[in-house]
Amino acid sequence: MSILRSLTLLLIALVSVLSLPASAQEDDPGKALLNNLAEAPASRVEDAINAIVSSGDERARGWLEAYGNNRLSRIEDTGQVVIVLNNRGRDWEIANPLTGENMGEMSRRELDRIAINNRIRGQLEGILAMLDLNAADPDVREASAQDMMGKVDASLVEPLEAQLELEENASVRHRIEEALAIYRVGEGNLDAVDVLAGSLHPRARAALNEAVRSDNPVLADEAEQALSTIEQKLKLNRAAETLYFGLSLGSVLVLAAIGLAITFGVMGVINMAHGELIMLGAYTTWGMQQLLPGQPGLALILSIPAGFLVAATAGIIIERSVIQFLKGRPLETLLATFGISLILQQLVRTVISPQNRTVVTPDWMSGSLVINDALSLTLNRLYVLAFALIVFAALMMIMRKTRLGLEVRAVTQNRAMARSMGIKATRVDIMTFALGSGVAGLAGVALSQITNVGPNLGQNYIIDSFMVVVFGGVGNLWGTLVAGLTLGTINQILEPWAGAVLAKIMVLVLIILFIQKRPRGLFPQKGRAAEG
Amino acid sequence: MTIRKHVKLGLSALALSMSLNAMAAEDPIKVGILHSLSGTMAISETVLKDTVEMLIAKQNAEGGVLGRELEAVVVDPASNWPLFAEKARELLAQEKVDVIFGNWTSVSRKSVLPVVEELNGLLFYPVQYEGEESSENVFYTGAAPNQQAIPAVDYLMNNIGVERWVLAGTDYVYPRTTNKILETYLMDQGVAKADIMINYTPFGHSDWQNIVSDIKRFGSAGKKTAVVSTINGDANVPFYRELGNQGISASDIPVVAFSVGEQELSGIDTGPLVGHLAAWNYFMSADSDANYDFIDQWIEHTGNEEAVTNDPMEAHYIGFNMYIEAVKKAGTTDVDAVKDAIIGVSVPNLTGGYATMMPNHHITKPVLIGEIQDNGQFSVVWETPSTVAGDAWSDFLPGSRDLIADWRKPMFCGSFNTATGKCGASAGEMAAEEAE
Numbered sequence: 001m002s003i004l005r006s007l008t009l010l011l012i013a014l015v016s017v018l019s020l021p022a023s024a025q026e027d028d029p030g031k032a033l034l035n036n037l038a039e040a041p042a043s044r045v046e047d048a049i050n051a052i053v054s055s056g057d058e059r060a061r062g063w064l065e066a067y068g069n070n071r072l073s074r075i076e077d078t079g080q081v082v083i084v085l086n087n088r089g090r091d092w093e094i095a096n097p098l099t100g101e102n103m104g105e106m107s108r109r110e111l112d113r114i115a116i117n118n119r120i121r122g123q124l125e126g127i128l129a130m131l132d133l134n135a136a137d138p139d140v141r142e143a144s145a146q147d148m149m150g151k152v153d154a155s156l157v158e159p160l161e162a163q164l165e166l167e168e169n170a171s172v173r174h175r176i177e178e179a180l181a182i183y184r185v186g187e188g189n190l191d192a193v194d195v196l197a198g199s200l201h202p203r204a205r206a207a208l209n210e211a212v213r214s215d216n217p218v219l220a221d222e223a224e225q226a227l228s229t230i231e232q233k234l235k236l237n238r239a240a241e242t243l244y245f246g247l248s249l250g251s252v253l254v255l256a257a258i259g260l261a262i263t264f265g266v267m268g269v270i271n272m273a274h275g276e277l278i279m280l281g282a283y284t285t286w287g288m289q290q291l292l293p294g295q296p297g298l299a300l301i302l303s304i305p306a307g308f309l310v311a312a313t314a315g316i317i318i319e320r321s322v323i324q325f326l327k328g329r330p331l332e333t334l335l336a337t338f339g340i341s342l343i344l345q346q347l348v349r350t351v352i353s354p355q356n357r358t359v360v361t362p363d364w365m366s367g368s369l370v371i372n373d374a375l376s377l378t379l380n381r382l383y384v385l386a387f388a389l390i391v392f393a394a395l396m397m398i399m400r401k402t403r404l405g406l407e408v409r410a411v412t413q414n415r416a417m418a419r420s421m422g423i424k425a426t427r428v429d430i431m432t433f434a435l436g437s438g439v440a441g442l443a444g445v446a447l448s449q450i451t452n453v454g455p456n457l458g459q460n461y462i463i464d465s466f467m468v469v470v471f472g473g474v475g476n477l478w479g480t481l482v483a484g485l486t487l488g489t490i491n492q493i494l495e496p497w498a499g500a501v502l503a504k505i506m507v508l509v510l511i512i513l514f515i516q517k518r519p520r521g522l523f524p525q526k527g528r529a530a531e532g
Numbered sequence: 533m534t535i536r537k538h539v540k541l542g543l544s545a546l547a548l549s550m551s552l553n554a555m556a557a558e559d560p561i562k563v564g565i566l567h568s569l570s571g572t573m574a575i576s577e578t579v580l581k582d583t584v585e586m587l588i589a590k591q592n593a594e595g596g597v598l599g600r601e602l603e604a605v606v607v608d609p610a611s612n613w614p615l616f617a618e619k620a621r622e623l624l625a626q627e628k629v630d631v632i633f634g635n636w637t638s639v640s641r642k643s644v645l646p647v648v649e650e651l652n653g654l655l656f657y658p659v660q661y662e663g664e665e666s667s668e669n670v671f672y673t674g675a676a677p678n679q680q681a682i683p684a685v686d687y688l689m690n691n692i693g694v695e696r697w698v699l700a701g702t703d704y705v706y707p708r709t710t711n712k713i714l715e716t717y718l719m720d721q722g723v724a725k726a727d728i729m730i731n732y733t734p735f736g737h738s739d740w741q742n743i744v745s746d747i748k749r750f751g752s753a754g755k756k757t758a759v760v761s762t763i764n765g766d767a768n769v770p771f772y773r774e775l776g777n778q779g780i781s782a783s784d785i786p787v788v789a790f791s792v793g794e795q796e797l798s799g800i801d802t803g804p805l806v807g808h809l810a811a812w813n814y815f816m817s818a819d820s821d822a823n824y825d826f827i828d829q830w831i832e833h834t835g836n837e838e839a840v841t842n843d844p845m846e847a848h849y850i851g852f853n854m855y856i857e858a859v860k861k862a863g864t865t866d867v868d869a870v871k872d873a874i875i876g877v878s879v880p881n882l883t884g885g886y887a888t889m890m891p892n893h894h895i896t897k898p899v900l901i902g903e904i905q906d907n908g909q910f911s912v913v914w915e916t917p918s919t920v921a922g923d924a925w926s927d928f929l930p931g932s933r934d935l936i937a938d939w940r941k942p943m944f945c946g947s948f949n950t951a952t953g954k955c956g957a958s959a960g961e962m963a964a965e966e967a968e
Contacts, residue, residue: 069906070911087906089837090827109824119692202749205752206751206754207754346570349570354569355578358798366777367779380777381741450738451766455575456575456736499731500732
């Protein structure tokens with residue numbers, strides 16, 4: 001250890017000696033600026049940052065960004081300020097902030113982080129946003145102007161006004177005006193209230209709310225009026241938001257339940273291990289991402305067929321080894337598959353880990369689609385919603401238009417008759433169960449983007465899945481779709497005023513009452529199939 | 533490097549063979565480990581089992597204690613609360629263990645409590661909990677509410693200027709009690725009832741859209757808002773993910789969590805969480821040599837370069853060392869002697885200070901506030917100037933305001949009522965009354 005340490009020290013010394021004549025680092029003003037920041041007590045940090053900003057050094061942005069990300073450290077022995085490139089594990093990769101050259105790895109024992117707290121980080125974001133206002137790309141300028149909202153202080157007003165003069169893009173101008181207005185409302189400016197009157201941005205509302213409480217009665221009155229117009233607009237947005245939340249929760253329920261709608265609904269097998277098949281799909285996604293490091297998006301797309309195959313294979317094994325011997329004995333099937341579900345969970349715990357696994361969300365799936373300041377749709381859930389609909393459509397196609405679908409329907413309606421017509425019922429059983437299990441695997445791939453990938457993943461969804469299938473009407477895929485989306489929406493409408501726990505209970509009670517009235521669910525099977 | 537390792541190995545082998553002779557004379561000291569290795573809680577508890585095993589191996593390499601070797605007796609209560617009581621009975625009655633390290637959830641501790649009291653065992657409990665308990669046979673090495681929740685709220689109020697509060701928790705005893713304490717505390721500090729929003733969600737809750745959007749709305753009232761989260765376990769991952777997706781950054785509405793540690797963060801992409809807070813008594817990033825040594829040992833023990841340490845692991849480290857010290861001081865592993873000897877024992881903690889066992893069976897701890905970084909670690913932004921002693925009975929709950937615990941003679945009571953001057957009902961009964 002000590003040899004290694006002295007070696008790195010030597011290396012660092014060597015590097016600094018070598019680069020000294022080239023860039024004359026001793027005279028570099030950046031060095032003094034950074035040391036000043038590193039040594040500043042908490043009360044002087046702002047001055048140190050301002051000194052860096054006002055130096056006009058073109059490296060300043062990189063330094064401040066590193067500082068904001070906790071990446072600025074000092075070497076304990078030499079006091080040199082460095083940027084940490086990779087801070088995972090015990091040895092960290094560092095670089096020289098002045099020249100940008102890589103200095104190799106260093107034990108984290110040797111490095112002292114230059115401390116930053118939330119207050120300073122907030123100011124830093126404002127400063128960085130200010131620097132970005134000069135960017136060539138109008139989208140970057142708009143984003144940074146939006147970041148400025150609520151972060152403007154007296155020192156930023158003048159440069160912002162100057163920026164407003166120069167700015168030509170209308171939406172960027174609008175943002176800058178709003179940002180300035182938020183500051184001015186705080187100062188008691190009445191005109192600024194008018195600027196904010198139409199804004200749906202939460203920070204604008206925050207500023208107006210504060211103004212309502214101010215001592216100036218005219219200002220308070222104006223602000224109150226502005227707020228009430230905003231509230232009107234918000235109502236519609238909130239309704240749209242709740243609907244989206246409902247559909248998105250519903251789509252998750254549909255995805256989790258649709259595989260069960262096939263195995264339980266169509267085949268009549270009570271498969272308690274359905275949740276674990278979902279889990280297998282999620283773990284496949286994780287495995288794919290491990291195989292393709294650095295390409296989470298590609299891995300996710302490849303996981304769709306892979307997750308299907310893994311879960312379908314597991315389904316075939318379960319069907320062949322257990323379920324086929326328990327045909328027509330639902331209670332035994334229930335108990336046996338429950339056992340399988342416990343075995344699968346513990347298998348994952350023992351073989352992989354009891355800890356949750358990190359599944360990375362690809363960039364194109366994180367963040368949200370901004371409709372306006374008050375309404376934005378989270379992208380990962382939007383994708384899941386679309387995926388659920390595609391899976392549903394594909395399943396409908398298979399059941400309606402393919403030979404397999406025809407045979408499945410024939411076997412479920414009248415097994416003996418179907419067999420006498422030459423359909424291999426056993427083969428159809430295997431294929432149906434594999435299809436249902438594979439779809440559960442697909443659900444797992446989608447859920448890995450929304451919830452935890454861990455051994456308990458399946459347990460959280462099994463009850464909900466049965467609920468959706470029973471509510472929708474056993475044996476009817478349309479029923480599952482409608483039931484899932486309905487339950488999701490009801491849940492999200494109830495949640496804000498009943499709380500998450502009570503909302504769940506109320507939904508359950510509603511279903512029980514509904515089943516009393518209509519024991520066969522929303523869309524009961526009709527005709528000969530109903531007797532089957 | 534390698535030469536050193538060889539010498540080290542040789543030395544420890546030598547020490548081992550020498551101590552073996554002495555040890556052979558006496559039976560080993562049996563250390564029971566009562567942590568779930570399967571079921572829901574395995575995610576958190578497995579590492580604690582490994583921690584105790586590592587500490588035992590290290591102590592044995594140093595020659596055991598009192599010339600006796602230590603032996604781990606591991607049982608698996610499988611995240612099943614009644615099974616905890618059965619396994620505790622098995623450890624004490626059949627295996628005749630000298631001490632138990634175990635439990636995570638409060639409900640499992642409550643289930644074990646009557647067993648250890650009946651069979652006069654010793655239990656070291658390493659997790660932050662809701663307080664309102666002090667048993668003769670249990671040593672609470674995790675934080676009581678005054679060692680975690682209250683300092684964290686103070687920090688938000690005084691250093692960040694928070695005026696509006698969201699208390700979000702999982703629906704069970706720890707968050708409910710903690711939030712009750714915090715609500716009283718905040719109202720004592722002059723926060724209006726309208727500025728406090730309380731929200732409970734079931735275990736493993738995964739659909740946070742509505743709640744996060746509620747929080748966003750609550751936060752746009754013009755006052756600085758913060759979320760105090762007692763959300764437990766896995767539910768945190770989708771919660772933080774939703775926060776990130778809905779664009780709530782730490783500089784808008786900071787979230788301070790009491791149940792999110794390095795372990796939980798290792799299951800998520802921490803990019804959007806940078807700057808959110810957690811309050812603990814230990815962080816893996818603590819800059820002390822004891823901590824770096826502990827991490828090196830842990831990585832060596834698990835064989836995983838990425839292995840992380842967390843607060844309950846430190847609690848076991850402290851508890852284990854306190855037990856060893858107490859046994860040395862008492863000169864025996866006899867339960868009553870150890871119980872007497874351990875009060876006042878001080879051992880180093882991993883953050884560069886000392887932990888002392890107080891007469892109420894709680895320990896002194898520093899309180900640290902850390903910010904989440906992009907590498908899944910916390911950087912400490914604030915800490916209490918000195919260590920804080922754990923308070924078994926909160927001063928902010930009506931039923932427990934007058935109660936104190938002191939397990940020294942002559943008081944020797946877990947719930948002494950200073951108002952009536954009488955030793956109250958047993959801890960279990962008190963809790964039952966509280967619930968009614």
